[in-house]
Amino acid sequence: MALGNRTLILARHRHLKWKALDPLEALLMILCGVSIIGFTSSVLLDVVTREIHAPWLWLQQVTTGFFAWGVFIGMAAAARRNDHLYLVEITKRLKGPPRTFMESFNRLVVLGVALCMAWFxxxxxxxxxGSFRMPSLIPLTWYTASVPLSGVLIALFAVEQLANGWKNGFEGPEDTSDLAGAIE
Known part of the structure; x- marks a missing residue:
């Protein structure tokens, strides 16, 4: 998905991604933006309505919903973008079989955690x-359903990166930069 000359899909680590999942990544990035805007707006409205002594108590439930969904959808988006959960600084200094081992180990650990998130x-x-938020009586499931969904997405992205890493190698063009020059 492109916005003008910009895109929501990072070209970085392209060799680890399937193009078929690019629309899903774009959707997750949009949902992250919606969550941030919704969270910020609901907090602002909550503060304003309390200051004018006319609080909207249900706004705290809206804030909680945007926060929960934003965190877990953001976690899935970050896993696809390789921005989160991996020991990148250690692995990008490795090459060949040691790199493959560490990258595989990292993603297998993430896969295990993601499957636990989904299951539990x-x-x-x-x-x-059977639990409800007051005063709206919204089932807590509306909030906690973000956890298994995130787990399924993170597991999908871990499998995607493992399959592509084993096929194409984990090293990408972004890993060839001179680290010594970057430190100076």
């Missing part, structure tokens, strides 16, 4: 069907 997140969301 579903169990938690089901339990939360």
């Amino acid at each position: 997140g579903v169990k938690n969301a089901i339990l939360d069907l």
